[in-house]
Amino acid sequence: xxxxxxxxxxxxxxxxxxxxVVLSLILTLASFGAVMTDLVPRGYGLAxxxxxxxTQLVVQLVFFLHIGASRDQRANTGIFICTAFLIAVIVGLxxxxxxxxxxxxxxxHMTVERAIARD
Numbered sequence: 001x002x003x004x005x006x007x008x009x010x011x012x013x014x015x016x017x018x019x020x021v022v023l024s025l026i027l028t029l030a031s032f033g034a035v036m037t038d039l040v041p042r043g044y045g046l047a048x049x050x051x052x053x054x055t056q057l058v059v060q061l062v063f064f065l066h067i068g069a070s071r072d073q074r075a076n077t078g079i080f081i082c083t084a085f086l087i088a089v090i091v092g093l094x095x096x097x098x099x100x101x102x103x104x105x106x107x108x109h110m111t112v113e114r115a116i117a118r119d
Contacts, residue, residue, distance in 0.1 A: 024060060034049060067080050
């Protein structure tokens with residue numbers, strides 16, 4: 001096999017792109033249908049949307065970004081996992097700092113009389 005055909009194989013085929021597009025469209029229409037129709041009970045709507053969202057993320061990672069466990073994609077997968085971990089840490093710690101700042105700096109637990117007495 002020539003070198004160009006090996007590198008082309010790592011990028012996917014027309015069939016895999018078509019499958020990815022069809023799956024993405026189905027998942028998008030399913031999300032739209034879950035919101036616009038009453039097929040999903042109100043209490044489960046958010047859970048259904050989150051599941052469909054994560055499923056579509058996986059479909060796009062596999063079919064378009066070619067993130068997988070194959071030998072030629074391990075570097076891409078490792079970089080993606082590291083990036084996702086760093087984003088999760090940054091967002092999580094930012095939310096933690098904002099929550100603690102809100103709890104410790106906002107006088108919501110203080111009555112008006114107690115605030116006046118502190119002056």
